Amino acid sequence: MKSVLVCDDEPIIRMSLKNKLRELGFDEIRECGDGEQAVETALATMPDIVILDVSMPKKDGITAARDIRRRLKIPIILLTACCDAATVKRAKESGIGGFLAKPFREQDLWPAIELACAHADEVENLKEEVEDLKETLESRKVIEKAKGVLMRNQGLSEPEAFRRMQKLAMDKRKSMRQIAEAILLTES
Template identity: 25%
Template sequence: MIGPAPGARDSDDGTSPKSDLTVAVIDLSRARAAIVEEGLRQAGIERVVIIPDTADLLRRLAEANPDVVVIDLESPSRDVLEQLFQVSRLVERPVAMFVDQSDAAMMQAAVDAGISAYVVDGLKSERVKSIIDVAVLRFNAFARLQRELSEAKSELAARKVVERAKGLIMKAKGLSEEEAYNLLRRKAMNEKRKLVEIAQALITSAELLG
């Protein structure tokens, strides 16, 4: 899996992506890739890496370390599509895909693979940059939602651990809920550890002791 993209992020005001991007273009047709490259360079994007086939694709993408991936396909086979959809799931980058023909199943597969922009019969050099901008913004918006969801789940799990630890203290020491919480908090402050770490250690000890 490729690490976090160095440049595909929101601007300071969160409304538009950075312009100094590195874009990897995956295209089996050099002529079609040239159209994409022309559109990118006209838009001021100079760092364009052309990948003319799908051999050892993940390694080549890792070496290019792009901010955005553009996949340009004319009449791809199902095997090629599945390979590219798998790549899209793994690269953790905004991915814009251009295809000449599509159907409902292919579009659903693209959505499931995390394709940020899926364009049917719309490859024109003057449109490339705007579509990439949309792909980056959609990718960043989805990434924020995923991060917020993950943080919410972690917070909920931490609260459950603390609640359970408070219950153990209340039962063992005959304290109120507030007193049990304050005891946990003092312990965490004294040891300079997170409250949930102290709570989990207490639960683990109680489980070991039966």
Template identity: 35%
Template sequence: MRQASVLIVDDDPIVRLDLRTQVVAVGYTVAGEADSGGQALALARNLRPDLVLLDIVLPTISGIEVARTLMAERIAPVVIFTGSAGSEVAAQAYSAGVMGFLSKPLRAQDLGPIIAIAIARFAELITLENEVKSLNARMEARRLVGRAKAILMEKQGMPERDAFRRIQAQSLALGKPVHEIAQAIIMASEISA
């Protein structure tokens, strides 16, 4: 099984070196290192690490904005760290969608579990989003089929069961999904109206 990879982002090379040592010590690989927000975004998009470990205070783009972008693009989960933890900073991190929050100095015994949890939670988030997309697509397909059945029932005077069977038969005959046939019926009805 492959070790999960971590992108380390801090403008201080000493902190990055310490984090590299800790990340490796708790069983992860280091995908890369960045010293600015802009570099962090570029590397994360290119390397696709399993997690980004990110300082809040960075040159070019703040850690909060980097986290917001990475989470919006679903590139990787973000664990953010700072030397100035407070409720305002925590609220900003939360609104950016980060998966974990640590205060400096970071300790390996804290780092390992939070990385594991963040990676697992991110995977759950992606799975749930995919399930929601699938459910929405199925609901839309049902809505289209219902509308197409109503059109066939009204324009051709057929019972609902027969209208559905006709849609199914066309689907099989043309090798297309039922919702595409339904959409074609709706479009044809709108054109002829």
């Protein structure tokens, strides 16, 4: 099941988008007419994708998109009649996955959705990789410190200290980082 939230203050545009989205296989289509309602609806229903008009009452589409992206890691497409540099810059900083120019052409909707979804997936994968790399780096720092403690306190060479930590990790069924942290705790 694919779900989408369409938010535009013009009912005729919402209707046109809904018809095309049904053709594209979206079976759950929610709609609203202002930015505040878009944020509330998105957070309550967690759609697969959001299409927002830039100019809306109560909260503009870019601000609404930023608020949604803070909580949900879903693709967002902006629908806009003006693609000036300032709007594009704000959209880019808010994590927008694509633009549809008004009046939108139906044949442009599917590629915009596909690209926005691919972009959102890529960004999330990169964020996960960065977090994994940070964790690996932190683990290595802790392991290196613990190795240094073993080398200093027990007169071991670097390979011997590393092997001792490896053996402890296997014997105790713990990670190298857990063993290193325990060594550092006994040191302090």
